[in-house]
Amino acid sequence: MSPGEKLDPIPDSFILQPPVFHPVVPYVTTIFGGLHAGKMVMLQGVVPLKARRFQVDFQCGCSLCPRQTSPSTSTLASTPRGPTSSATPCMVAAGAWRHGWPRLALQGGAAFLLLFLFGNEEVKVSVNGQHFLHYRYRLPLSRVDTLGIFGDILVKAVGFLNVNPFAEGSQEYPVGHPFLLTSRRLEVPCSRALPRGLWPGQVIIVRGLVLQEPKDFTLSLRDEAARVPVTLRASFADRSLAWISPWGRKTPISAPFLFYPQRFFEVLLLCQEGGLKLALNGQGLGATSLGQQTLEQLRELRISGSVQLYCVHY
Template sequence: MSPGENLDLIPDCFILQPPVFHPVIPYVTTIFGGLHAGKMVMLQGVVPLRAHRFQVDFQCGCSLHPQPDIAIHFNPRFHTTKPHVICNTLHSGRWQREARWPGVALQRGASFLILFLFGNEEVKPFLLQSPRLQVPCSRALPRGLWPGQVIIVRGLVLQEPKEFTLSLRDEATRTPVMLRASFTDRTLAWVSPWGCKKLISAPFLFHPQRFFEVLLLCQEGGLKLALNGQPLGSTSLDQQTLERLREVRISGSIQLYCVHC
C-alpha cells in the first residue's frame, strides 16, 4: 500500500487459509483467492542432512501435461561448495533468465522458516529467524508520525494466545495510544494512557495459529486501522501528539514476520 492510499479501498474479504501440518512431499495445494498484493505464504521445515536441493513453485494450475506456467520458482541448492538459491519463471515450457542468490542462510540438518510476501510487481522471501523480530519488538520513529505514513505489522498468532499489543510511545516513554487485542474476551480496543478503553466494534479477526496483518495509516487528526485487509475505523490524535511519537512497540502472544514503519 502506498503511503497515501485510502483504507476504504481495501477489499472487504481477506482469505486466511488454514495451515497444513506434516504434508507428504511432493505437496500440491490450491491457494484460496489466488496470489495478490499483500498475500503471505509461510513455509516451515527441516533440510535433510544429505539434501541436494528443494524447491517451492507458485504455479498457474496443477496439471501434469502440459506443465503449467510457474510464476515463481524458488530453488535452494546445497550440493555445491557454496550453497545458493536459484529463482526463475517458467513460461510456455521455457525457463526465463534466472536470478542467483549466493550466501543463503539455509543449512543441511537445520530447521527453517521462510515467508513469501507478494507485492504488486515483486515477491520477497524472508528467512524468519532475525533477532530484530523477537517479541517484544520495538522500532524507532525518528521523525514521529505524519499524514500519509503507514505502519504495518505482520505475524502469526501463537497456539494459546493471551493478548497482543501495539503501543506508540513518545520521547518520555509514555504511551499516548495503544491497540490491544484480548484473546480471553475476544475484544479489540484502543487504550488511552489513563486506562480508558474504547472497544472497536468489529468481528474479532485474530485466531490461534493464523496469520494477521495490522495496518495503521496516519492522517490529519489521528490513525486509521485495518486488520487483515478490513478497515476497522480510526482513533483521534492531534498533530502535535503524532509528531512527538518516537517508538513503535509490539508485544504479546505472537511470532513476528515483518514490521514496517
C-alpha cells in the same frame, strides 16, 4: 540511442516477481507476466490441525469469488465423516470432483510443498516432491493473470518461477526445494524508534504469526516523556479489540475479531490529520483521534504479546 529507435520487448525471463512470505489468507495477487508454458508456482505451508478445506485458484482477474473466472482451480479439501472419525483428503480440479485420483497425503499439522508446473495444454501438480495429478485447462492459459489462496491453510511462502531451476538431466518433474526465509523472526517484545514522530500519510505495518495458545497482543506508541498516548490491544480471552487511552480508559472496536491462533496477521496504522486509522488483514476497523502535535511527538513503537513477528515497517 536515436529518438526514433525502437526498443526490443523485454523477454519473459526478465519479468521477475519476488517470493511472498507469510501472506494473510485469503490472499489474491497478480502474476507478473501472466502464466505461460514452462512457468512454475510453488506454495510452501502448513495444514492447520483442524483444517477442513483450502483452495488454490489460478484465475482471470482479482476476484475473491473466482468460481466463474477460474480456468484452472485446485481445491484441496477434507470431508469429515463424523465427530470422532478422521477425514479423507480429496481434490477437485476444473470444477469436478475426482475420487479416482490418489489419496492426498496431507495431514493436520504437517508441512507441505505444493508445486504447479504449467505446460501447453495441462498443468501438473506435485505434493512434497511426488507427482500427484495433471489436468487440462478449461480456458486458454494466456488469460490467467491472478493467483488466489483461500480456506484453512498457513502459507509460509509463494514463489513464481519463469524457468525450472530444479530439473536434473532428463527428469520430467522437478523435485522442488522449500524457500528459505530472507528475514529472521524479530524478538518480542519489540521496540522501534520513531525519530521524527508520525505525520499524515505515514503507514506502520506489522506482520506476524499468532501463537498456538495466545493471551493478548499489544501495540503502543510512546512520546519523548515515555507517556503512552495510544495503545491497541487484542484480548484472546474474550476475543475483543480496543484502544486504550493514557488513563487506562478502554474504547472497544466494534469489528470482527480477526486474530486466530496459528494464523498470520497484518496490522496497518495509517497516520492522518486528527488520528490513526486501523486496518487488520486488509479490513478497515475505524480510527482513533489524536492531535497533530501528539503524533509528531511520538518517538517509540512497542509490540508485545503472544505473537511471532516477521515485519515491522514504517
